[in-house]
Amino acid sequence: MAVYSTNEFRSGLKIMLDNDPCAIIENEFVKPGKGQAFNRVKIRNLKTARVIERTFKSGDTLEGADVVDMEMQYLYNDGEYRHFMNQESFEQYQADAKIVGDAALWLKDQDMCTVTLWNDAPLAVTPSNFVELEIVETDPGVRGDTSGGGGKPAKLSTGAVVRVPLFVQQGEIIKVDTRTAEYISRVKE
């Protein structure tokens, strides 16, 4: 794997730190006029999603991490693992609940999502920014309400609960922003 110097640390670069794959978020060059140059680097640990700050001497190097983001189709949940497929190579991958994490709330069979692979094994799963899901449970709406002010909780087919306007009914399909867990609109069949 390639080796990267602090000068090459750009946002998004994947490197190995303390044996964990990490992504660079921010890299600031700090140098006293008459002193040692440092790089203060903000790094996200891709396994734990924790963000840390670490200082390096300028010119120090870290090994690159074999981390790639790949578009895959979510196939099914076998109870223990969720299965994904690369639609070009038809290669399949499985990931347990710890890896899938909160993405599980937004994964519908056959939907596309992003699977992050580290050394060809799933490291994290990110759902599409917008998903369309069916409401399986919500209180009956109030007739005449069209503004959406207030709202009510609605349970979706994946188990996620989002606030929806009062006029939205059980059985309808809605579009949700997975980054904020917010209702966007109804989807006409």
Next chain:
Amino acid sequence: MLSRIRAFFEARHVLEVETPLLSHASGTDPQLDFFTSSYHTPPKTQTLFLQTSPEFAMKRLLASGSGSIYQICKAFRNGEAGRFHNPEFTILEWYRVGFDLNALMADVEALFNDLFEGQLEAPQRIAYSTIFAHYTGLNALTFSHQAYCEFAQRENLPEAITLCGENHALWLDFLFSFCVQPHLGNNALCLIYGYPACQSSLARLNADNPLLTDRVEVFINGVELGNGFYELTHSLEQNARFEAEIATRKHENLPTATKDTRLLDALEAGLPECAGIAIGLDRVLMILEKSTSISEVLSFDIARA
């Protein structure tokens, strides 16, 4: 900004000078990397260096009897680019004959007062060891490896321990950069003086305390703006520091620097007692304009040059 600076020095009878950007010798400071170029005069080719500051040329003028002088020029430092760094930048450098560090600090305060027209709070002067102890609780002058390591652990900077090892100067750079500097000069000019002797560079050692050096640094809003000295006038001492720095460069496999024998000759001929300082004008402009990045005050930064 430039016309105000020129008016300031004209009123004080300081002469504006211009010295070569290209020189046959380079600075030896192991922390500064220089640009090299080649000068073709067939059949010979000579290596010339772009200055990292106009210091050496200006000192040669001082030694030849110029009196107090100032210069606004470009300086070049290889490999330095970031939010507060561009490899090519503008320096204001001046020397006042007969001044000591205190008189120089008063000069700096007066200049910034003119530039900022009362937008800043009253200037502060603080000794390095005082401010260092205030923010870290550590003694900057006597190195205690254990105390420094314990502080780094406590402050969640454990990487400092492997990075700095037993190197006192490196520890000071690290802790000052991350634990002290960000707090300096909150909307005020902050002058830090009395640097530890291991961070002396071209300053002379303090007459009363050999652990200290007569060096001053200028900060506003945690940004380092300049660095000044009560200048070393002794050519033998200067030669010894050049040799030591060249040895360090060799030890760390840095590009070899040529020591400026013309400067040494000038010092030998006699540099008058003087104090001098260099200010990074791009950063001053950043603060005047409330910019967050040096690229905002440059026509074209290095990525677009």
